[in-house]
Amino acid sequence: AQTVTQSQPEMSVQEAETVTLSCTYDTSESDYYLFWYKQPPSRQMILVIRQEAYKQQNATENRFSVNFQKAAKSFSLKISDSQLGDAAMYFCAYRTTGNQFYFGTGTSLTVIP
Amino acid sequence: DAGITQSPRHKVTETGTPVTLRCHQTENHRYMYWYRQDPGHGLRLIHYSYGVKDTDKGEVSDGYSVSRSKTEDFLLTLESATSSQTSVYFCAISDAGGSPGGYTFGSGTRLTVV
Numbered sequence: 001a002q003t004v005t006q007s008q009p010e011m012s013v014q015e016a017e018t019v020t021l022s023c024t025y026d027t028s029e030s031d032y033y034l035f036w037y038k039q040p041p042s043r044q045m046i047l048v049i050r051q052e053a054y055k056q057q058n059a060t061e062n063r064f065s066v067n068f069q070k071a072a073k074s075f076s077l078k079i080s081d082s083q084l085g086d087a088a089m090y091f092c093a094y095r096t097t098g099n100q101f102y103f104g105t106g107t108s109l110t111v112i113p
Numbered sequence: 114d115a116g117i118t119q120s121p122r123h124k125v126t127e128t129g130t131p132v133t134l135r136c137h138q139t140e141n142h143r144y145m146y147w148y149r150q151d152p153g154h155g156l157r158l159i160h161y162s163y164g165v166k167d168t169d170k171g172e173v174s175d176g177y178s179v180s181r182s183k184t185e186d187f188l189l190t191l192e193s194a195t196s197s198q199t200s201v202y203f204c205a206i207s208d209a210g211g212s213p214g215g216y217t218f219g220s221g222t223r224l225t226v227v
Contacts, residue, residue, distance in 0.1 A: 006155075035215045045203065045218035091155060093215070099144055099163075099207060101216060105155040 002027045004094050006104035013082045014112050020067075021077045021107045023092030029053075033095040034068065034075045039106075040088040048090070051075065079109075087111045116140040119204050119219035126226055132191040134222050136204030138184075144207040145187040146216070147171075147179060149200040156203065162187055194226045 003026045013019035025034070036048040051059045051068050058066050063083075067076045079086055092104040117138045126132050136145060144163055148156040148171075158171030160179040168179050176198060178190045191198055201223050205216040 004155075033215075037215075043201065043221045045205075045216070047215045050215055095215070100158070100161070101146075101205075101207075102158075103148075103156040105153060 002029075002094050002096060002102045004092055004102050004104040006090075006092055006107050008107045009105070010108045010110070012110040012112055013079070015082055015084060017082055018078060018080045019082055019109065021079075021090050021092075021109070023075045023077070023104055025073050025075065025092075025094045025102075027073065027094065027096075029097060031097055034066075035093040035095065035101075036064070036066070036075075036077045037091045037093060037103075038086075038088045039091065040085075045091075049077065082111050084111050084113065117204065117206055117217055117219045119202075119222050121222060122220065123223045124225070126194050126224070128195060128226055129193050132194050132224065134189045134202055134204075134224070136187045136189070136219055138187075138206045140206055140208075140217070141184060142206040142208050142217075143184075145181065146205040146207070147177070147187070147189045148203045148205065149173065149198075150203060150221070151200050159189065159202075191224075194224075196226050198224065199226045200224060 005024045032053045034051045038046045038048050049061045063080045065078045089106045091106050094102045120135045146161040147159040157173045162168045162181040180188045203221050204219040
C-alpha cells in the first residue's frame with residue numbers, strides 16, 4: 001500500500017514570508033497524482049494544488065507552488081507571501097491509478113502577524 | 114461544499130446504539146468515499162463505492178458498513194457505536210479514474226460516542 005509521510009506536525013511563518021511544507025510518499029506506480037489540501041478551522045477540506053506525476057514541470061497556483069522530485073518521491077508545498085488566511089492544517093495526498101487516495105497526517109501551519 | 118452534503122453535522126450518541134451518517138451528492142460522480150479524521154492519523158479510508166451497489170472496504174472498515182442504492186446517496190452505518198468511533202467523518206466524491214481530479218469533500222460530521 002502507498003504511504004504518505006508529513007514529517008512536520010507543526011510549522012510557523014511570519015506574515016509575508018515564505019514557508020515550505022514537506023511531504024514524501026512511497027509507491028511502486030509510475031503514474032499517479034499528488035495533491036495538497038488545506039483544512040482551516042471551519043473543517044472544510046479545500047484543494048490547494050495538484051501535480052501529475054508524468055509532468056516534469058512543477059505546478060503553481062498563485063502564491064502556492066510545489067517542488068516535485070519524482071526520483072526522491074518528494075512533494076513539498078511552498079507558500080509565498082504568507083497571509084493570515086493561510087493558517088490551517090495542510091494535508092498531502094496521493095492518488096493511485098485505481099482512484100484511491102492516501103493522506104499524510106497533516107502539518108498545522110500558524111501564521112504570525 | 115456545493116454538490117455534496119453530509120448529515121447530520123454533529124451527533125452525540127450512546128455506546129451500543131446504531132448510527133447512520135448520510136452523504137448526498139448532486140454531481141453524478143461515480144466514486145464516493147467515507148473517511149474518518151483523527152489527530153495524528155490524518156484521514157483514513159473506511160469504505161468506498163465505485164457505483165450503485167458496488168462497495169469495498171478501506172483500511173479501517175471494522176465496525177462500519179455502507180450502502181449505496183442510488184448514485185447520489187452513500188450511507189455509513191455504525192451498527193453498535195463504540196467510544197473508539199468518536200471522530201470526524203468526511204464523505205468525498207470523485208469523478209472517474211484516469212482524470213486528474215481530486216476529491217470534493219463534504220463539510221464533515223463530528224460524531225461523539227459517550
